[in-house]
Amino acid sequence: MENVFYGGFPQVRLRRLRRTAYLRDLVCEHTLRAHDLIWPIFIKDHSSHYHEITSMPGVYHCGLKELLNACEQACQLGIRAIALFPVISPEKKCLMAREAYYPDSLVPRFVAQIKQRFPDLCVIGDVALDPYTSHGHDGLLAENGAVLNDDTVRVLCEQASVLAGAGVDVVAPSDMMDGRVAAIRQSLDQKGFTHTIIMSYAAKYASSLYQPFRVAIGSSLGVNSQTKKTHHQASKNPLPLCKKTYQLSPDRLQEALREVAFDLKEGADLVLIKPATLYADIIKTVSQTFHVPTFAYHVSGEYAMIKAGVARGVFIERDVVSEILLSLKRAGAQGIFTYYAPVVAGWLQDGHER
Numbered sequence: 001m002e003n004v005f006y007g008g009f010p011q012v013r014l015r016r017l018r019r020t021a022y023l024r025d026l027v028c029e030h031t032l033r034a035h036d037l038i039w040p041i042f043i044k045d046h047s048s049h050y051h052e053i054t055s056m057p058g059v060y061h062c063g064l065k066e067l068l069n070a071c072e073q074a075c076q077l078g079i080r081a082i083a084l085f086p087v088i089s090p091e092k093k094c095l096m097a098r099e100a101y102y103p104d105s106l107v108p109r110f111v112a113q114i115k116q117r118f119p120d121l122c123v124i125g126d127v128a129l130d131p132y133t134s135h136g137h138d139g140l141l142a143e144n145g146a147v148l149n150d151d152t153v154r155v156l157c158e159q160a161s162v163l164a165g166a167g168v169d170v171v172a173p174s175d176m177m178d179g180r181v182a183a184i185r186q187s188l189d190q191k192g193f194t195h196t197i198i199m200s201y202a203a204k205y206a207s208s209l210y211q212p213f214r215v216a217i218g219s220s221l222g223v224n225s226q227t228k229k230t231h232h233q234a235s236k237n238p239l240p241l242c243k244k245t246y247q248l249s250p251d252r253l254q255e256a257l258r259e260v261a262f263d264l265k266e267g268a269d270l271v272l273i274k275p276a277t278l279y280a281d282i283i284k285t286v287s288q289t290f291h292v293p294t295f296a297y298h299v300s301g302e303y304a305m306i307k308a309g310v311a312r313g314v315f316i317e318r319d320v321v322s323e324i325l326l327s328l329k330r331a332g333a334q335g336i337f338t339y340y341a342p343v344v345a346g347w348l349q350d351g352h353e354r
Ligand code: PBG
Pocket: 128, 129, 130, 138, 174, 175, 209, 210, 211, 212, 213, 214, 243, 298, 299, 300, 301
């Protein structure tokens, strides 16, 4: 940027364009809109009333009735997409994650109900086994406790087909197994689901920020460990769930780009980066390198940190949330998964967030 094009002080005064609200609006570069927001919702069978998740104030386990209310609310607020995460009762979890591809299980049943009432609401179904395995890993385990790649991918294909059959618009593999996008695409196409979109969690980091989510769906190891001792001698002395053999290490940028490149080559329509704020550099690099719609997941721990700060009076919720979500748009996110979706969409309706 040569001064010759832009001039300098005192002819140029950048504050001139910041003087009034109108002028700031006039030169606005990025905005947050309700349809940028994707609302992740925890669903549960036999939950006749809302149950709040302790570390995530304002986030609930929803039974069918509450879920349909949430869909109604989403439509009124201008939120166009929701993502469903099931809370599976411990007796239905097993080492083989059978409930994950059972056509009459929680997610397909609830999706069918949503689609009957709200056919235009985009429903995103998570493809991963962690809600369904007794140990909480995203895949099947070998005898020695290692997470099996190819066997897991076969189950993910079944799961994706069941979700597509139930009517989800988007399947979102969040498991980080190798080769799963190609396998899922092929399996969907063979069954005639050529329009089902694949949003791959292409760069999902092994982050400490998923803890509230794991507690919410009951996938944190040690909580419901029914696995063989060899998998984790954890029953007495629970170890935190470690997913570093399949999720990305936080020190990696190049590897994230390889992950995205592979997933796109395998047929991913959309890619997702997760978590969001600490990985804004990844969002930016991916969106600028591949020119594909890139999404960000503002995860449970990011939500919990804000809530904790707000509860202590550290900052004003509306200001800090708007700033964070806007920073993700600026980084290059096309849309953002956030538990704040309904709250922010409400703010957008009565005000002006940027
Ligand atoms: C696992 C999955 C996780 C999240 C979404 N899908 C957690 C994990 O990898 O253990 C976390 C989302 C959040 O923290 O909000 N398939």
